[in-house]
Structure formats: C-alpha cells, structure tokens
Amino acid sequence: MDQNPSKSADWLDGAAVTLSALCLVHCLTLPLLVAGLPFLSQFSEGHLHAQVLVVVIPLSTVALLIGYRRHRDLRIVLAGVLGMALLVIGATVAHQRLGLTADRLFTITGSLVLGTAHLFNSYRRKPVKSSV
Numbered sequence: 001m002d003q004n005p006s007k008s009a010d011w012l013d014g015a016a017v018t019l020s021a022l023c024l025v026h027c028l029t030l031p032l033l034v035a036g037l038p039f040l041s042q043f044s045e046g047h048l049h050a051q052v053l054v055v056v057i058p059l060s061t062v063a064l065l066i067g068y069r070r071h072r073d074l075r076i077v078l079a080g081v082l083g084m085a086l087l088v089i090g091a092t093v094a095h096q097r098l099g100l101t102a103d104r105l106f107t108i109t110g111s112l113v114l115g116t117a118h119l120f121n122s123y124r125r126k127p128v129k130s131s132v
Contacts, residue, residue: 009070012063013122019056020115023049023087027108049091049107057084060114067121076120083114 026048064080090106 009063009066009125010122012059012066013118013125016056016060016063016118017115017122019052019059020083020111020118023052023056024108024111024115027104027111031104049087049095049103053087053091056087056114060084060118063118064121067125071121071124073120073124076117076124080114080117080121083110083112083117086110086113 060080061084064077068074068077086106087110090103090110094102094106
C-alpha cells in the first residue's frame with residue numbers, strides 16, 4: 001500500500017481545521033443555547049476544552065511539522081504554536097482563574113489563529129502547478 005505523505009498531511013490539516021471550527025462553534029453557540037433554552041443549562045457546567053486539547057495538540061503538531069518540512073515557512077509553525085498556546089491558556093488558566101469570558105476569548109482567538117495556520121500550512125505545502 002503506497003502511503004503518500006502529502007495525502008496524510010492533507011488529512012491532518014483538514015482534521016485540525018475541522019476541530020478548530022468545531023471548537024469555535026462550541027464556544028459561540030453553547031452560551032446562546034444555554035441562555036435561550038434553560039433546559040440545556042445543565043450541560044454548561046462541563047468543560048470540554050481540556051479534553052479536546054488531548055486530540056488537538058498532537059494532531060496540529062504533526063500536521064504543522066509535516067508542512068514545515070515541505071514549505072520551510074517558520075511563520076506558519078509559529079502561528080500554530082501561538083494558537084495552541086492560546087487554547088491551552090483558555091482551557092486551563094483562564095478557565096480556572098479568569099472566568100468564563102476570558103476562557104471563551106482565549107479559546108476563540110486560539111481556534112481562529114490555529115485554524116488559519118493550518119489553512120496556510122495546507123496551501124503552502126502543495127506544489128505550485130506550472131501553467132506551461
């Protein structure tokens with residue numbers, strides 16, 4: 001079975017962007033649902049961010065490193081690291097000590113930065129097709 005590293009990296013970047021988007025949707029919609037539907041407020045006490053990081057951090061790290069080996073653009077990797085750091089801060093320090101608003105701000109910003117880094121990583125990793 002022939003495994004193409006580019007296809008694997010495409011899958012990793014796609015999965016990472018999807019996870020970032022899901023995290024963003026979770027952060028933006030859960031408070032609205034909880035405010036609008038009192039029945040769902042019982043689910044707002046759980047903290048999903050820390051559990052999701054167990055998947056997001058390794059997946060993003062591998063995808064960004066595979067991309068870096070191809071495109072050598074350190075800015076993309078640094079943006080990814082910044083996004084992951086913001087997610088970790090949001091899920092830990094901000095959640096425990098700074099409150100829900102800070103948690104959401106760090107998490108939303110981190111998701112956007114990390115998702116953008118993965119989009120650039122995917123774009124830059126692909127070879128440029130010549131028009132000749």
